[in-house]
Amino acid sequence: MDAGIYREQIIDLYEHPLNYGQLEPADFSYEEDNPLCGDVIRIDVRLDAEQRVAEILWSGDGCAISQAAASLLTEEIKGQTLAELKAFPAERLLELVGVPLSMARVKCALLSLKVLKAGAYGIPDPDTMRGHE
């Protein structure tokens, strides 16, 4: 059988994530889920005096792709400035993940980046539960 997108590295990271955990306090924290698949990711960031990422941890629950991508992203982003982080290109993360993804799974791979940017921009949580009126 073709392992497809489930290369060793992805499974390794799924089993042994990098930078997993939570920071208290953090300079910014953000959590979001992909309600369509239930994947949820939280990212906590501490910046240094020069507005560079000093510490970054992620936590959450989801599929191997979203989880591996979160490890790869947090690893890559260390030491970058807030400005760099805000401009971090989606293509770069897909490159890091390094396996061909279908449309539906691209969303999984990019969830952590979406969370990171939303946190960096200080976007209010769009998903605060409210009834429809």
Add this chain to the structure above:
Amino acid sequence: MDAGIYREQIIDLYEHPLNYGQLEPADFSYEEDNPLCGDVIRIDVRLDAEQRVAEILWSGDGCAISQAAASLLTEEIKGQTLAELKAFPAERLLELVGVPLSMARVKCALLSLKVLKAGAYGIPDPDTMRGHE
């Protein structure tokens, strides 16, 4: 060309309708239209002491089929009792019209009978205009 349902008799009756006009006063009168095609027919009936149709006139506007059928129906119904009139079978009118009709045109042919029966039963006009609420 095949004249189809437009036999001589139909065209004759369209040009020279039978029992055309209005009765004032009448024992019962009823008017209804087929809103889908705009055909409208009114029938006025006077009964004798034995509840038989003494006089019957129709008026209206529409296609050759509905108009010819109205002539044929009113001709046929003369002298019948109110009970007979209420039970007058649709098939009999289609027989009188005597040409093969499509579904849509059957409605045209039967409009006068519908009006006659509604009048005989004293059904309130369903089509009194009102706005939707």
Add this chain to the structure above:
Amino acid sequence: MYDIERVRADFPILATEVYPGVPLVYLDSAASSQKPAVVIEAMADYYRRYHANVHRGVHRLSEMATTAYEGARVRVAEFIHAAAPEEIIFVGNATEGFNLVAQSWGRANVGPGDEILLTEMEHHANLVPWQMLAAERGATLRYLPFNDDGTLALERLGDFLTERTKLFSFTAVSNVFGTINPVRELVDAAHAAGALAMVDAAQSVPHMPVDVRALDCDFLAFSSHKMCGPTGIGVLYGKRQLLEAMPPFLGGGDMIRRVTFDGFIPNELPWKFEAGTPRIAEAIGLGAAVAYLSALGMDAIHAHEQAITAYALESLSELPGLRLLGPPGTQHGGLAAFTLEGAHPHDIAEILDKDGIAIRAGHHCAMPLHHKLGVNASARASFYVHTTTDEIDKLVAGLHRVRELFRLERD
């Protein structure tokens, strides 16, 4: 050059016989158009090779179906020059587009004393939803009149657009008169009065180039089945910021971002307005129809229809007792509605049918228009990409036979 014979060969139904030996002369495209083989085949191919439910599936078929469904949306967006595919909402037909706006935007924005402006030449689809809304919200409907020649009384627009007008909804092309209304001018007038503008494009999008950004309209609706596409699907276009502000219309799967027992959060555009399993095959068929029409060229289609229509109006006007409804000349969409002294439209349609000629008879879902004209019904021949002058000649010959049969020649 517009190669009419090649176009005709694209439509399987044009090769059929209505009665033995009687070929079809289809002059009822304004009611619903016929379909080229590419459209029929696009849908059959979908069902044979890659049908699955969309959006929620990881597997290959679901991904293929999703790509095709969303690809159709992109094609439609490009076809009418929408700013983004999110502005294209797939609905059941044009009628549902009006209901969506009336119920979602209307309930949220129209109150007692507010006015909605329509015109006297509207199709029921652009009348009844507003009558329902007005009755519910205590709003008032006003109708811009038409002139004797079937054009709008534009000079009176100022009297009808007031500071109470919330929306002006009007047809781009009348399905009875054939009048081509000055859409951009009407949109601008609505905006100048502080109202929104909605366009009934059911008879324009199939027949001529339409650019929603050039028109600057706020909403626009049309039906797939009148433009070589399948039944069961229509399009509502809306400006993004308006659609975003609107509450949902129908609730269910796909239109939600999240649901709990206590409530739900709507999804993003365009899915917010598409509840439940969407019209997947239908969107794919519509996408194929849009590709087909684009390949012919909307300018070429319009030019062809203008030529056919001019020929038809000319030929018909020579028939004694025939009264043409609508404006003469070139500002006339691809149809001709008429009455014939001494013969009812239903009888006309039935007699023509025996010659294989399909025309429509009735009020064409525009009862108030007919009532104002003082006629119960009219006959209507309508034209499309495949109509020939030869077919117009057959229509005219058929009408002569109607006059004979009804003994009108003597007059």
Add this chain to the structure above:
Amino acid sequence: MYDIERVRADFPILATEVYPGVPLVYLDSAASSQKPAVVIEAMADYYRRYHANVHRGVHRLSEMATTAYEGARVRVAEFIHAAAPEEIIFVGNATEGFNLVAQSWGRANVGPGDEILLTEMEHHANLVPWQMLAAERGATLRYLPFNDDGTLALERLGDFLTERTKLFSFTAVSNVFGTINPVRELVDAAHAAGALAMVDAAQSVPHMPVDVRALDCDFLAFSSHKMCGPTGIGVLYGKRQLLEAMPPFLGGGDMIRRVTFDGFIPNELPWKFEAGTPRIAEAIGLGAAVAYLSALGMDAIHAHEQAITAYALESLSELPGLRLLGPPGTQHGGLAAFTLEGAHPHDIAEILDKDGIAIRAGHHCAMPLHHKLGVNASARASFYVHTTTDEIDKLVAGLHRVRELFRLERD
């Protein structure tokens, strides 16, 4: 005897390959079923030979189309044993059926303090429309709980059905648990409490005999695309006297008897609820699907699926770490939803897909159910007329490979 090979030959897609050399194993029928060739061909034939708009046309094509469209309604009515074709309303999908009842019947009959009873196992289609209605009318929604095994807590029904309950709307078969609910019993309980009963039959009508008169339900909704029919059409059944008393839902052509500038009079049933050009080809396709299913026999289909499901539940339960959702045993519709310790449903579905096996992963439009179970998502294999035990074996083998790939064999 149920000849599975002949049935499989009816479905063109079952002969295709998902990837080169990898044949399709379609286990996602609960999301949307595949289509037999007769259904695909019925629609193509319509477009090739007799497409036209319905109801309003005198010409031959329009008459043929009308006959076929209304004939499909009769077939559907007979299929579910409705008292009359007028009780069958064609809508866009099951979801629209719930919205129609919520907006038409609901707005007219549900007020502040009134209650609508649902269950905790409902699909979003049977949740969101009522949440919208309740928010608008100030009504309260209540949810009959499910037990750990995915059956309804029937013994608590008495607490939930009160004199304030106006409607009890529930699913006949859960699209996640597979639970076959005791519909008649629930309908009777609703009626005894003075409430109406609406049935979500999206997962029952395709899979087993359904008799609306035997069930005595007031409303019932289902989708064509889950029962071998096309997308873009669904059915709302309603008891005639209820439908007659309800105000219109969408406004436009066909649903009116008469229109003036001042208002309109709705048409008779069923057209009162079908605004604009209807889903003609889709109804014809659904009619063909109903004929196809009837020829196989709904009892035979149900028996086949029961056998396949029993085999699947048995086989799956042997996989280490696999947790089956829903009740064990024969009271289980044709599907199996599960989680697998150590592997996310999306990853499972993706890995199986590479073997050509199509299953669904996610919340299956039942987020509140999953939330209550404490899982974000589940995997679901679902079965239909063409499913074989061989395909179940492939599923199980695929799941073993998932465990290998995710290094779960060691556990």
